Amino acid sequence: MTDTIQNGQEKSAQNSNVDHAAIDDSITLRQEVSGFGAVIRTQPFWVFMAILAIGLVMTFVSDAFLTERNMFNITRNFAFFGIMALGMSAVICTAGIDLSVGSLLGLCAITLGLTMQAGWGIEAGFVVCMLTAAIVGLINGILIAYLKMAPFVVTLGMLAMARSIAMVISDNKMIYDFGPDMDLFEWIGGESMLGVPNVVWVLIILTAVFWWVWRYSTWGRWVIAIGGNPQAAKLAGIPVERMIVSVYVVCSMCTGLAAFMFIGYTGSATNGMGVTYELNVIAATVIGGANLMGGVVYALGAPIGAALVELIRNSLLLAGIPALWQQFFVGLFLILAVLLEQIRNRGGK
């Protein structure tokens, strides 16, 4: 490929009558790396390879690993984190961070639980849950985009405030009565269709939607541009502030959706739900290839990163290693993932 281009240049140097348009056309149609080449250069691909490798080892270590029941559990468990990580990917793509997702999960659990406990239907519960999320996201976004406050600080504050509000309005009580639509609600969160947990269906659909959004929508393109160079995005006429607000709202609403499914699955709502989940979600997002410096996003990265975190947990359990080691390995893989990305970047340049 390089040869053709060099030939083209030499020819054009020798003969100014050469057909530039034709050369340029052929250059235009070329891509530096082909489809598969591009795929194997992405972080999610290598994390997926790690998942396959761990899976392969585990089939020898434990007979229980490859059972349908275990696969069902693994996929269901990581789906909640995967949904939240999809939203987190958008935030991290703008070089931001949202530490409030864990607390927001708890707050959504309580507002949703209280609404349904009061006898409202599942639709009202869903709307209240998503509205709670949207409002929290809006507050985060406005403080960050318009008041130019650091995302870390704003969402750290929100982490504390959302949890506190959840405690206040729940009166520190557990909610386990979800009113007239309780059966439907618990079916949505906890049951399955065609052998696949409903929450995994939600994750699959949402991942597909985000894949499309990052690739084909103007919103996605602009978010990626803002992550790359916010000043340039601003000069190009992109409404940077509004975009950033929308990103935090999207992230929070993903958490709202995860909360809706999660409460249905557990069958009860407490204000302590989701404590430290933000760390797992951020870990999953970063393992999945997001760069905290911004400008990088993969739709598939979020579920793959979440899958790896859950797989580590499950594997340690089945291998008989004490659960106390879990966080150690999650942390180790987080650091390895970032290291891998550094090495790839150096190689790519």
Add this chain to the structure above:
Amino acid sequence: MSLIELNGITKSFGAIHALNGVDLSISPGEAVGLMGDNGAGKSTLMKVIAGNYPPTAGTIKIEGEEVQFSQPVDARNAGIEIVYQDLALCDNLTAGANVFLGREMKKRFGPISMLDYSSMYRRAGELFSELKSETRPRDLVRQMSGGQRQAVAIARTRLSDPKLVLMDEPTAAISVRQVAEVLALIKRLKDTGHAVILVSHRMPDVFEVCDRVAVLRRGTKVADKNIKETSPEEVTGLIIGAIEAA
């Protein structure tokens, strides 16, 4: 009638007067070289015209009508395209994506509209070949040379049919061959009736493509001469203050 007319543009930052009553008018198809030492007010004047900040006093008229820009998009909508010195490119996007940033082409399927990659890449490819640049639209800007980046930034101005193209040091960081290409492009812009303001430190570039040269010193315009009636020596004298005004 002049295409753009600046009248008494003054810009103060607190006690500092970056620009002091600058007048400048440019006709269609005319290229004006804007020269001056560092801190003379070139960048400030550029930014006022580009809509980055409003002037403290003075008016801007485009084709006889007074305009007020509160942000860069307003200037773009009024037909002013800018090539920034730092190029304002997103490194993580492709050349094609940068060309179309903020005004992406879309195709519609019922209620859904999506980015039209093939049209954008084709158009970007055409723009690059007009510039005789071997920039490939699908390459990431991160992996590009200084000249290729320059080509991306210039190609972007060609997307609309601008009345005025502002170029801030477009030849500062590129190879000799590419300088010739950029200068050829400026000539082509002039031929098609576009006005160009070229901010440059490189005297030969200004003398090759510009019809007039305006010199700023300490925020004041000290000269505005036809290029044929002046010389590099005189302009240098004006820039450094050895010649008071001309």
